[in-house]
Every structure is written in C-alpha cells, then in structure tokens.
Amino acid sequence: MRHNRIDPYTPDGGYYECLSCAYRESSEDRLTTCPACGADVRNLAVARE
Template identity: 75%
Template sequence: MRHNLIDPYSPEGGYYECRSCAHREASDERVTACPECGSDVRNLAVPRE
C-alpha cells in the first residue's frame, strides 16, 4: 500500500494564525509575527493534540 494514496497532503506553504487577533496568513515563507498586530503566530499545518 502506498501512503501517498491515503494522505495526498504535501506542504507547499504554511498557513499561519495569530494567537492574539486570529488573523490568518498563507505564505511560502516562514511567518514569525502577525502582519496585523505583531503578535506571535502558530503554523496551522502542525498537528496539535
């Protein structure tokens, strides 16, 4: 069984969300601060438990 047939996801860019104002930003570059308010962002592609 080939795993790429089960989960075709392949990261081509990041999708980030601000921890303070909830602004979302899609970017091919790593985003470390929210462009709206300057607060920390989290990468939504990283699984959380």
C-alpha cells in the same frame, strides 16, 4: 450530494494563525509574527505527532 470539499490548499509552505487577533494567512515564507498586530503566530500546517 457532495460533501464539503477540503480546502485545496496544500501545506507546502505554511498556514499561519495569529494567537492574538486570529488573523490568518498562508505564506510560503516562514512567518513568526502577525503582520496585522505583531503578535506571535502559529503554523497550522505543521503535522502534529
């Protein structure tokens, strides 16, 4: 039996989620606005203190 594997994506760049339309994209570049709707995105890969 296997547990679900954690997504192998490594947060070297960034993983972003749009605050408006929930569009998600991983990008090596810093993303500040959603490419789909232009709203603000947040970086999901940033570790929280």
